Every structure is written in C-alpha cells, then in structure tokens.
Amino acid sequence: MYRSFYHFLMKYRSTAPRDAISRFANAAYDDLEFPKNSEDYDEISSYLEVNGHYPESMAIFDEAWELYIISES
Structure with missing residues (x-):
C-alpha cells in the first residue's frame, strides 16, 4: 500500500526551507485541512x-507529485 502524499511530503519539511518543495511541505504541515490521507492527484x-x-504555484505540486510517484513505484 502507498503512503499518503502528505506523509511523503513531510520528509521535505524544514525549519529553514531551502527550496520551493520545502516551503510547500511547510505550508501543507501548517494547513489543518490538507487532505493528509489522500493518494489521489485530483483530490489534492x-x-x-x-x-x-500556498506560497508557490501548482508547478511545485506537480514536481513534488512526480517525486512521490517515483518513490512509491
């Protein structure tokens, strides 16, 4: 079974974000309504x-999603 996208994304969380994916991960962490158990691209x-x-464009989500798919394959 896949882990959720949120769970995958949390490995990029950082107190001092170095890049756009880290900023995205921090924003998702701070968002209490983020779909934390989802594995579905369309839902997220x-x-x-x-x-x-969210601080960055949807392109950052797409980049993070690609990394998620690769890591879960």
Whole structure:
C-alpha cells in the first residue's frame, strides 16, 4: 500500500526551507485541512486550487507529485 502524499511530503519539511518543495511541505504541515490521507492527484490538486494560500504555484505540486510517484513505484 502507498503512503499518503502528505506523509511523503513531510520528509521535505524544514525549519529553514531551502527550496520551493520545502516551503510547500511547510505550508501543507501548517494547513489543518490538507487532505493528509489522500493518494489521489485530483483530490489534492482540487484542494490546492480552491485553497489559494500556498506560497508557490501548482508547478511545485506537480514536481513534488512526480517525486512521490517515483518513490512509491
């Protein structure tokens, strides 16, 4: 079974973010409504589009998602 995208993303969390994925991970961590148990691209993508308080563009999510798919393969 896959781990959730959120669980994967948390390995990029950092107190001093070095890059866009770290900033995205920190924002997801701070977001109490983030779909933490989801493995579904469309569900997470829709959530991010509706909740526009994330610091970077959807391109960062797409980059992180690709890393997620590779790591879970």
